[in-house]
Amino acid sequence: MSPSQATPLYRAAPLYRAASDRADAAAAVLAQLEGVFGERITKNAHIREQHGRGEGLRDLASPDLVAFPLTTEEVALAVKACAAHGLPIIPFGVGTSLEGHVSAPYGGLTLDLSRMTKILSVNEEDLDCRVEAGVTRLQLNAHLRDKGLFFPIDPGADATLGGMVSTRASGTNAVRYGTMREITLGLTVVTPSGEIVTTGGRARKSSAGYDLTRLYCGAEGTLGVITEVQLRLFGIPETIAAATCQYPDVDSAVRTVIAALQSGIPMARIELADEATLEGFITYSKLTDLEPKATLFLEFHGGPLAVDEQVAQLREISDLNGGGEFRFAQREEDRSRLWKARHDAYYAGMAMNPGMEAMVTDACVPISRLAAAISDCQALARSSGLSAPIVGHVGDGNFHMLVMFDPKDEVARAKAEALAQSVSATAQRHGGTCTGEHGIGLHKLDALVREHGEGVAVMRAVKAALDPQGLMNPGKTIPMS
């Protein structure tokens, strides 16, 4: 996909007075940083292009430079150089964002933090840890396993913790353990002027001043560069039981979820996949004991008695809503296979639709509106004529539609784009949000305005105050005009 094919939804901001200003700024920053970064700063076209897009596929805009800092101090140096020369800064983890967050529509210096992978401390007594922003969730969990601890937030991709903070990520465990918003205790952030700020702390709660941790969490790199993250951890539960249960239709499955939550069953995971997604799971992930029907993927955590009790309670609710039998994944490897299949929904969708690309939507509604919202979105998909399987973290009211389209067909691409936008609007009409966990990026600026109205002016004032030059990841998250 070439840049000219992209559908840029961001607002133009007058960052440069003349085209040559950008090249001059990049050259000046390179000259200033080469001494410190050596080969870790580059203007190699291939590397720049790799950093110009995430998994969102719709956007490709290369930065002018890419640097690979190893420390917070190097990040601060790089930011100061950019601030001095008026060059944009784009923080980059491993590029798994789906909404164009890492694209560089105004050029600039991409700071690739993927070499900042130190796990700085793990406090077993306090169930917390501090990591550099480039640590990924799988790296962290591999490190924790021997200690009997785990980090629960699991977006499908093996994202970096810095990136996950920045998009307020969540995943399948959020219904029980919260999202990055709840689980992030503190941060180290390099501000747009290159100052190093430490937010939050190690105490479980604090009422000391404005909640800067939560301000940076979800700011998508537009207010500063996150370089360290303090996180809550959890003990691996004594008993874990995972199961699937199939339903005659999506509505029956969703009604089961609503009743389970209202009954206060402390589900660890409660995930929905629709008929079309199941076809992918069966074929691509070889879950051959399942039929292509609406399915809940379930997990229960607790003491052995508590888990038995939860299973019995949920089974009763499920039976009332037409659910089939519970198929348990008894061994750990079966459980891993189950959740890998769930996380591979994107790849399964791609495999089932050869030659197609997937535009991944993300919406979240109050639980009571979930069945209606999904039904409306399925109707929209049908009338668009596109294949669009649905999966969802339904315990949170969060669902994704994988809108499949032929990338060579401009009409299909436009239809896919329109359908994705309609999913946002549908969720909002049902009292929900245009994004539960993927963020605004370049694609949902209009949806943000529709959702937050006057609140966007407050966001804009915060952005202007903390980043007066407008250099931090420009064009994303907050429409500036």
Next chain:
Amino acid sequence: MSPSQATPLYRAAPLYRAASDRADAAAAVLAQLEGVFGERITKNAHIREQHGRGEGLRDLASPDLVAFPLTTEEVALAVKACAAHGLPIIPFGVGTSLEGHVSAPYGGLTLDLSRMTKILSVNEEDLDCRVEAGVTRLQLNAHLRDKGLFFPIDPGADATLGGMVSTRASGTNAVRYGTMREITLGLTVVTPSGEIVTTGGRARKSSAGYDLTRLYCGAEGTLGVITEVQLRLFGIPETIAAATCQYPDVDSAVRTVIAALQSGIPMARIELADEATLEGFITYSKLTDLEPKATLFLEFHGGPLAVDEQVAQLREISDLNGGGEFRFAQREEDRSRLWKARHDAYYAGMAMNPGMEAMVTDACVPISRLAAAISDCQALARSSGLSAPIVGHVGDGNFHMLVMFDPKDEVARAKAEALAQSVSATAQRHGGTCTGEHGIGLHKLDALVREHGEGVAVMRAVKAALDPQGLMNPGKTIPMS
């Protein structure tokens, strides 16, 4: 206590060019608002004085005017009038703040929201509700009881929900259900220029733009006036078991808490009271089956089997740490009596020390540092010669010391003030925070700077951007110079 006795720790900000400017501004605002507010705006000295202090006792500074708005629109009108004439605005709930948040050191208009008591909606299916800011937590829970739902956040006082959002309040249930930070889904806020902004929404999670809900939560009324609150609710658990357990010393009790949390026992409440506090409970609250020893107050929520399992797990841990037998409060009225005693710790302390006043501290540390932090604080209290019982939401690492002093003895008052400040510093030295749930207000500005360093500059930039005239609750939370 007269204003001259107060120890003002806030920074002077040049809000007025001349003393007469303040009187002129107040007169102009009164003239502008009288037509709308009628008898609901007043300059009556007694009412102004009532509004000039919370329960913190150390501060008394009356506003120039007090108004009792009934709607968000009236709040906006009042704020616009103040903005036009340069008069400060102090939001007021029911005045239970402990850190001088409602004091009016620069005068101004106090907006008493205690008449905005409508419960606007309760969504049983979604486990959420929307209330006006003047609704108190007991009013809300009385309203919810018939629906099988409850709102878990319980600071000792029957505070308003607007006030609780503003101080990021928590209480005994936070270890299980979170604090106001986690439980607030959205807000209606009147900005310092009188615009009405709606933040957040009804979806359980969202990645749409900056987290304004969390920015206003804990801002102590310095960024705007909260007029409506959207809250998460929970189903009343099938089984609730409450118990007390006594220990040879505070350290044994705290070690029990640490082990319980590490084992992942999902405690609903786990509260500590020390020997001195128990004396108050026994005498004042007639908990006569207890001895004056370090005590944990416990509550377990869940299905019947889960609760049995949790109790058995905790009992095992407690036995290993020298805990005595578990005394269960079987009937609901016994349970209420137990928790009422816990919430009355302040009054019990006062009753045990006739003629004394209590300065209530609030600190929070990582769990592993809790025993050491409490021990250090007790040593400080001993060397000050003041009586200072301790209670704590120890599941969060949060503890309070009630520093008792004779209000007629200036030396004792100064010692109490110094001890309270030392508790903040001690918590910070143990990796914690100077306030877990009471906020900064007037008293902890220095502690905030010590805790957040460069972060305070970011907070100040946010404050200056959103409240450029500096009229919203001036002097509190963020030292502006």
